[in-house]
Amino acid sequence: MKKRFARFKSGWSLNRIFHDVTGALFAPLLISLPVWADAQPIQTLTIMEYRAHLNSDQPTVRGMIKFADLVSEGSNGRLAVTVSGATVPGSPEDQIKALQExxxxxxxxxxxxxxxxxxxxxEFEIMDLPFVVHSDRQAHELLDGPVGRELMSRLESHGLVGLAWWENGFRQITTSGKSFIHATDLTDRPVRVIPEPAFVETFKALGATVVSLPYPQLYQALKSGRAEAQDNFASQILVGHLYDVQSTMTVTNHSYSAIAVVANSAVWRRLSVRDRNVLQHAAIEAGRYERDLIREQAKTDSAELAHHGMTVHSLSPTELARMEAMTEPVRQQFFRSYDPKILDLYRHQIGTRWITR
Known part of the structure; x- marks a missing residue:
């Protein structure tokens, strides 16, 4: 996969310059601010994404830059947030452990x-289950309401602090060869999925032969024919050049991806209450900005994929309903293992449609 480097825009302040770095544990942190503000030393905090293959135009990157600007403004230059183009390598567990320690x-x-x-x-997995979220509005009501607050509060016992909810948006299905037009069109076909239970069980329920692989191995698996299909955000399809090895994208919105801005609790405790408030408010405001970018990008990504030669179409309401029915056992399987408090909050916000015990 080609490395994609940041496009530098005129008019950016130095602390907004983003440089994409891949293959390194931690890239140089990019910000340039005065050493002193109001005769007090600046406190510098670092932020990273969970991926390292993004460029400066990606909504999450632009969101982090916005976050840094808001923190600087809200603290009168007392706090500085540096945005790194690298990430913590390894599994999700490795990333969380590094942040905790x-x-x-x-x-x-x-x-x-x-x-x-x-x-x-x-219980964080609830948002990833198929068809538990049906719209942007519903997703944001869940994340910004009691469900999202309860989930964030549970991080405190793990050495972490949740600041705000951002998002990747909805996942779609791409294929090579036969298009995904009917709910049963993945039957016995090798489909790459994220190596996490919710995704594995979802595509098993759709009849697929599951190929669990991390994202860096996806392109080659599709190119070699080890997998014929996959699900992802349109932005990731573009970033990963998957249009070179997939012929069709079907808009299904079958799974929603939420992102949490999470801080190390020891770092958080060292901050004053005033500075904590600045960070939290900036994370929430930058999250609104990032969500708007995600929705805007979703409107243009399909056209860009079509420009690259992919056929893009939407699954019919009838076939979507069939997909929901086929994946109903998956939802109930996971619901039975979750804390009833989370389910009660979810039921109160969404209704009783998906909750049975």
Whole structure:
């Protein structure tokens, strides 16, 4: 896969310059601010994404840059957030462990997806289950309401602090060869999925032969024919050049991906209440900005994929309903293992449609 480097834009302040670095544990942290503000030393905090293959135009990267600007503004220059183009290598567990333990080479904050956070508290996985979220509005009501707050509060016992919810948006299905037009079109076909239980069980329920692989191995698996299909965000399809090895994208919105901005609790405790408030408010505001970017990008990604030669179409309401029915056992399987408190909160916000015991 080709490395993609940041495009530098005129008018950016130095602390907004982002440089994409891949293959390194921690890239140089990029920010340039005065050493002193109001006769007090600046406190510098670092933030990273869970991926290292992004460029400066990606919504999460732009969100982190916005976050850094808001923190600087809100603290009158007392706090500085540096944005790194690298990430913590390894599994989701490795990333969380590095954030928990801290240290001179660890980030102070990370953007972590719910499949990673389910290794801390399994209930984070609820957002990844098929068809538990049906719209952007519903997703945001869940994350910004009691469900999201309860999930974030559970991080405190694990050496972490949840600041705000961001997102990747909805996942779609791509294929080579036969298009995904009917709910049963994945039967006995090798489909690459994230190596996490919710995704494995979802595609088993759709009849697929599951191929569990991390993202860096995806392109080659599709190119070699080891996998014929996969599910992902349109942005990741573009970043990964998957249009070179997949012919069709079917818009299904079958799974929603939430991102949490998470801080090391030891770092958090060293901050004043005033500075904690600045960080939290900035993370929430930057999250609104990032979500808007995600929705805007979703509108243009399909056109860009079509420009690259992919056929893009939407699954019919009838076939979507069939997909929901086929994956109903998956939802109930996972619901039975979750803390009833989370399910009660979810039921109160969404209704009783998906909850049975």
């Amino acid at each position: 801290g240290g001179p080479h660890a980030p102070d904050m990370m953007l972590l997806v719910t499949p990673a956070l389910r290794h801390v508290e399994p």
